[in-house]
Amino acid sequence: MSRSSGPRSFQASAPVRLDLAGGWTDVAPFADREGGQVISAAITLRVFAEFEPGGIGLLLRAEDLGQAERVAGPAELSSADGLLPLHKAALRMFPAGSGTLRTRSQVPPGSGLGSSGALDVALVAVLAAARGEELSPDEIAALGFELEAREAGLPGGRQDQYSAALGGFNRLSFKGEVVGIEALALDPEFQAELERRIVICYTGRSRVSGDTIARVMGAYDRGDPAVTGALRQLAELAGEMAGALLAADLARVGRLLSSNWSAQQRLDRQMATPEMVALEQALGAAGALGGKAAGAGAGGCMFFLAGDDADRIRAAAKVAGAIVLPAGWSSTGVELC
Numbered sequence: 001m002s003r004s005s006g007p008r009s010f011q012a013s014a015p016v017r018l019d020l021a022g023g024w025t026d027v028a029p030f031a032d033r034e035g036g037q038v039i040s041a042a043i044t045l046r047v048f049a050e051f052e053p054g055g056i057g058l059l060l061r062a063e064d065l066g067q068a069e070r071v072a073g074p075a076e077l078s079s080a081d082g083l084l085p086l087h088k089a090a091l092r093m094f095p096a097g098s099g100t101l102r103t104r105s106q107v108p109p110g111s112g113l114g115s116s117g118a119l120d121v122a123l124v125a126v127l128a129a130a131r132g133e134e135l136s137p138d139e140i141a142a143l144g145f146e147l148e149a150r151e152a153g154l155p156g157g158r159q160d161q162y163s164a165a166l167g168g169f170n171r172l173s174f175k176g177e178v179v180g181i182e183a184l185a186l187d188p189e190f191q192a193e194l195e196r197r198i199v200i201c202y203t204g205r206s207r208v209s210g211d212t213i214a215r216v217m218g219a220y221d222r223g224d225p226a227v228t229g230a231l232r233q234l235a236e237l238a239g240e241m242a243g244a245l246l247a248a249d250l251a252r253v254g255r256l257l258s259s260n261w262s263a264q265q266r267l268d269r270q271m272a273t274p275e276m277v278a279l280e281q282a283l284g285a286a287g288a289l290g291g292k293a294a295g296a297g298a299g300g301c302m303f304f305l306a307g308d309d310a311d312r313i314r315a316a317a318k319v320a321g322a323i324v325l326p327a328g329w330s331s332t333g334v335e336l337c
Contacts, residue, residue, distance in 0.1 A: 023264070128140070287309060
């Protein structure tokens with residue numbers, strides 16, 4: 001880490017992601033005891049953060065949420081009123097003096113696309129820059145997880161912060177505090193075809209919560225055989241997905257997406273909402289090769305791999321009441337603007 005002088009206004013952005021396989025296995029205690037792995041791909045939808053020094057006190061704004069709070073001093077950053085907890089946690093970790101901290105997201109709230117992890121990463125990057133600190137993407141990812149899980153006390157795993165910081169396609173492995181990173185170099189023609197065929201559908205606000213995560217991992221901690229078996233299968237599917245991507249096997253990628261979703265639903269009876277069930281049925285009938293929930297599940301986004309006619313899948317998604325989110329793959333991770 002080094003220090004350097006910088007501009008008066010600081011901006012950063014980080015991409016959200018699609019978790020192609022293995023989600024949930026990056027969460028403790030499973031990741032600590034057995035080790036998890038996730039195949040994650042950054043997409044072109046991003047989260048933005050800006051810090052403008054000056055003035056008296058701090059003004060915190062989440063423009064996409066329509067939330068704002070004025071903070072007179074550092075003591076108020078520890079308030080437990082639930083408003084903008086990640087902004088406050090970031091400023092506790094990286095005090096940057098008086099100013100305005102603004103954020104916005106290109107994805108809807110509760111999408112399951114890892115937007116809170118991308119926000120963590122953008123906040124760390126912009127506030128570190130405001131303090132004259134230079135951090136590597138790995139350092140930003142690790143600090144982003146520290147911000148959310150420890151400083152803000154919000155449960156979850158580590159994949160979102162690493163995908164947001166690194167960009168691209170990655171096979172991420174997790175064992176305790178150790179994170180393994182393997183960048184996946186896909187065939188360029190296959191990657192372009194995969195981008196053309198992926199359809200991201202927003203079904204509505206996610207119902208997943210910290211209670212859901214606690215319920216799933218509590219069941220694992222008690223040795224529940226169904227949950228334990230599902231988590232182990234999810235970790236295995238991540239390895240299979242890496243192989244399918246590197247082999248440029250579209251049909252196998254589609255089957256593995258659906259297998260992952262089946263295993264994911266065995267974690268908790270509330271994993272699939274009625275809207276998600278209806279969307280999956282409609283897009284399967286329209287020719288999707290497979291699909292799954294993005295992130296933890298229980299609402300938010302699903303994404304599907306189309307057969308030969310991606311436009312038909314998009315049209316079927318809209319008829320089913322979903323909002324199609326246009327996005328491509330992002331080779332870049334966190335960026336200072």
